[in-house]
Amino acid sequence: MKRRIVLLMFLFFAALWTMAQPAGRDCEASFIYQQDPGDHLIVNFTNTSTGNITDYFWDFGDGSSFHGENPSHAFPFTGKFTVCLTVSGTDTLNPCYDSTCVIILVDILPQYNVGGLLFAGAYPINNPLSTGDTAFAYLYKVEPAGLVPVDSVLFDTLGYFWFAGVTEGKYFLKTGLIESSSRFSQYLPAYHGDCLFWTDADTLFIDHHIYNVDVYMIPGIPLSAGTGHIQGWLMMEQNTGATIPMGEGQVILADATGVPYFCTYSDPSGEFLFEQVPQGEYQIFSEYTGMFSQKLDLLLDETNPHSDSLELIVYAAIPGMDDSPSSEPVNVSIFPNPVNTYLKVQITLNQPEQMQARIYNHMGQLMKVTDWQLPAGKFQQELNLEDLPPAIYLISIQDIHAAWVVIKKFIKK
DSSP: OHHHHHHHHHHHHHHHHHHHSOSOOSSBOOEEEEEETTEEEEEEEEEOOBSSOOEEEEEOSSSOEEESSSOEEEOSSSEEEEEEEEEEEOOSSSOEEEEEEEEEEEOOOOEEEEEEEEEETTEETTSSSOOSOOEEEEEEEEETTEEEEEEEEEEOGGGEEEEEEEESEEEEEEEEEOTTSTTTTTEEOEETTTBSSGGGOOOEEESSOBOOOOEEOEEOOOOOOOSEEEEEEEEEEOTTSOEEEOTTOEEEEEOTTSOEEEEEEOOTTSEEEEEEEOSEEEEEEEOOTTOEEOEEEEEEOSSOOEEEEEEEEEESSSTTOOOSOOOSSEEEEEESSSBSSEEEEEEEESSOEEEEEEEEOTTOOEEEEEEEEEOSEEEEEEEEOTTSOSEEEEEEEEETTOSOEEEEEEEEO
């Protein structure tokens, strides 16, 4: 009898202890944050929590709170604030609950100076002697939404460019000659990393003053004069699928393998023209930071010495794919972005699905395929990207019957 009483008391207190515990720990709260470069009091928060989560509650430590996944919050003054994120899931079969707190410093963002030399061959432009060249330099910041232009300069003195008041972060840098320069037809613009395409460029992490961000332009292949010409319009595809003329866009004439001869720029109406082109096989494409270009293969011969009324299209995504939010029964988020090695894919499904993840490079080439079969619920999958070179990629998540598809962009560092 005593043994039975002891057993019942044990079960009673065990039940009380269980009831006192959180509903579950199958979800884990976490987040990252970044001060807004335009207003240092505004902080943008990005949820990176995992698990079957249905509610996000933020306590910003300044007396205000928020329900939602990815808030932006304006703090009343500079200083330290303890920001807490509490996540929970109401699934009756697998409830979860977790909370995390981070002390953040809201302060005036430090600003840095960035400069460097632009080289045409072995020497910077106009250095040590004047070469009659004027150049541009564009600075783009890597933001969660993509590449955002933040500053531009024109320069000629000793081939040196200069940006002041740059806030901390990751950037892309592009520089080259303007059309009135004496050697415009000999050199093509280049990105930091001395490459032609933005998807191959090195990211520039700025957290201190940098004065030696040198860039070497891409030398073009000499091309003898001919009697042909190539004329057309540079067009940009919109989210609706319609195209509009794209003015001031870089258009490149290359050989049949894609090695460039020289470039030109479309006029405000989008029209471009290459004159005095000899007979031969050519490739034409655009290089526009943050976008992907169609490539056109051309043949100029005695029968067709000219090519007119071409349409060269640049896309915000690979043709046939869209990075807009999906209305299908699935929700997909990816992090971290940019990514070093492991890309985490968080998927919420309304029903069981057999699906496929495909990763494409900027040329539309399929780089990696992974199959998943998941029940309904919220899950986190992981992709190993160590075999992919640094670049911009698209990941396509779709069911095996192609009834729905979700496209996301990410940067591999």
